[in-house]
Amino acid sequence: MLELAIGIILGGCALGAGCAMIAGIGPGIGEGNAVAKACEAIGRQPESKGAVTSTMLMGCAIAETTGLYALVIAILLIFVAPNMLVNILLRAIA
């Protein structure tokens, strides 16, 4: 019975981490759009390459934030949560 409970905890954490990383889709699309538009802008006005590139990097970094929130949650779920939850379970049994 204990093995089943620990298995459910580990499986739930892994599933949760996988689901959390669905958030990676958004930044992917957003950054792709940003880079595409920046390429267009540089093609139209090659002399403004420096300004466009630095603005694009800034925008990409900000668009990336939501993805990184998801990444942090996934990392917590994989490396931190299982230990903690199993300890809580064992303490509850004992």
Next chain:
Amino acid sequence: MKRKSLGFILADTLYIAMMTLPVLAGLILKILTKPASEGISVTGAQIYFTLPLPIQSLPVTESQINSLIVMITALGICLFLTHGLKTRNISRRQHLVEWAVEKVDAMTLDSMGEYFKGFPPFIMSILLLSALSSLLSLFGLYPPTSDINIVAGWAILVFALITYYKFKCGPLGYVKSFCDPPLLAPLNVISEVATPISMAFRHYGNVLSGSVIGVLIATGLQGLSKIVLGWLPGFFGEFPFLQIGLPAVLSIYFDVFSGCLQAYIFAMLTMMYVSGAFNADEYFARKNKKIKN
């Protein structure tokens, strides 16, 4: 060319020692204290020792020691580069440091405006500290920027600066800055609190994800070389040959490029938020009114 004096060479040696010795000391400390582990694993910062304090004992971790190492190294670099400044016949290192200072001055003036003339040293120190912290992983040390406590400290510093410049227009101006459309005031408060959190998470997440992916790929290559080369006899079958060199290619992106880019972005966001928090028109209007009274 005139020969350099003995004192100059001695000081140079001292500064170079200041740049290199802390990193070496960190490596030795890590080798001596690292517990023997099976294979490769992802762990947080290792706790070296715990300081007993009255309220709560303070664990001194790898990331704190390593950020001290970075600070001493950065100080050594600055002293080395600015050693022996001259007005004519300048040396190569003076060219380099002049170029860097001019770049940061131009960058700050470009994105912050005339009022924040005194900011380039702060921005430069953030850039140098952040970039060197991330590059520390090239030496096999734990990069302090992949620990959220260190980055959160910087983000809280930036938050304090933002609040200080918002208070420049008086307490009423501070409250008014949240009620730009009065209905959205709660959302503005939330986004104000979210600023340091998102800054800390952005920097930390990028560096941490790089190191996690590096570890995953190193582990994968170990397994792969066991499958591909496992039939070889003795030592050749045991040794993970595929691990040599291949992870370094990824390290160029994840450690060098990503680390330097995150330093640039952190500095850029600091400048944007701080200059955005300062309402120049209102501040000068208030100042003129005070002078008239």
